[in-house]
Amino acid sequence: MKIIDKVINWARLKSPWVIHFNAGACNGCDIEVVAALTPTYDIERFGSILRGTPRHADVLLCSGPVTRQLKDRLVRIYEQMPEPKFVIAIGACACSGGAIDGCYSVVSGVDQAVPVSMYIPGCPASPDAIIDGVVKLLKSYEDSLKQADEKNENGK
């Protein structure tokens, strides 16, 4: 691995910027995402801050069952994010439709629209669960980087 890649990976792992998108959620999960940013939970301890634009974000925190009206918008936001990007489905709604599953104007789940890396259940998912999810996601990304690195070394 080149030194520059190492630096980039290090930066990525230490400062996962997140964007939050509400795809028809009831607000319960959205408020919990915001609560995760405020003093009691303070996700900034892990270097993440909430960004307003998808172009600056590494992780998309998506809540809600994805209404048909917002599906295209969600896809667009996903496409605007730079690689590597991750999507976390927050709340029962985002995981599978939850209580809203089967309604005529929802597609029931974020994974129906964009690929999802992690599911955080709960109605709403509590702030500690959200923070735990982000940290675990980073861990697994770190592991996958290490594995790829080892493979490369061995291949040489």
Place this chain on the structure above:
Amino acid sequence: MSKKVVIPIGPQHPALKEPASFDVTLKGERVADILVKVGYNHRGIEKACEERTFLQSVYLVERVCGICSHSHSTCFIQAIEELANLKIPPRAAYIRSLIGELERIHSHLLWLGVAAHEIGFDTLLMYSWRDREIVMDLLALLTGNRVNYAVNVIGGVRKDVSEEEKDQILKAVDILEERTKYYVQVATEEVTLIERLSKVGYISHEDALKYGAVGPTGRASGIKRDIRKDDPYAAYGEVDFEVITDDHCDVYGRAVVRVKELMQSYSIIRQLLKKLPQGPLSVVAPRLIPAGEAVSRYEAPRGEDIHFVKSNGTDKPERVKLRAPTLANVQSVAKMLEDGYLADVPIVIAAIDPCFSCTDRMIVAVNNVSTAKEDRMDWKTLREFSIDWYKKNRGVDFTKLKKLDK
């Protein structure tokens, strides 16, 4: 003459049941006209209720809004109970009111933070959200969940309040009251805040009546209407409290009303706990609800919530119709913004409390080709623009505040 520009704000604005989108027509820097559109977050909950039993619908209706979830479920359940002719035990009524007031506190503190954020006063955001966690912990303790408490069942409530829990509530309320006194002080004495919010989003008493403003939005324009007083439900008939009104008619008035309402809520909670009667928690509810129609009203933190339920004698409702308070208030936003500045758009919209909790609502100018770049803003840019605008033009700067720390 300056050219007119139309800027659509929204549509993903995650309000209650009706997320809105606003088409702002600008003339120079001033708002010439504003068109309100609703319906983007539409999930079809009303229709879904028709396919579920009454009891299942209660939990679905609770998920209409994650901030006033208890309001919606209580309002809905009241309508069912009216149809079934059920009288809930007094202890259940008290517990419903108790949770309702805790919910009001969490909602108002949340609003205070969001509003402060929109005007660039992030210290207050962090303060009020920190205090809000006290209420969230209480709600989690009392009901088992931070949001969507599911404490109601048809005919009563699901969970009791024990003596230890009572003590905890009282202790928490004392802390919160101390903190709120400080907010009242900030709201009434802090010149920067008064300067920033006064005369912004003005709507006169007559107009507020005409546009049907409800809740704190209406009360800040001197409309003395509160369902808790006018048409008491649950245990509100037995407690003593004041309906807070204000005659500022602007965003400042709305902030004052909310902060003062917090103080009333603390007093209501103390009275409820003191008088909490003994007895059962619920009565047995029939599975089939007799045919008929019922309308129920509830004073949610944002204003009057109305539910209509029609039953045809089976175990499923035939029709459910909700009117959340934001739908009533969103009309008056158009009036409030008329002839205002673009820089005031965020705070005026936030002031009716449409749950503006999340970031990034896209704002894209549609009919201005020449300066395409500047006209493309998202919510964040607009917010920053508004904070800068006030810094430059009015000298409002929250970073210079010294006396905040107490």
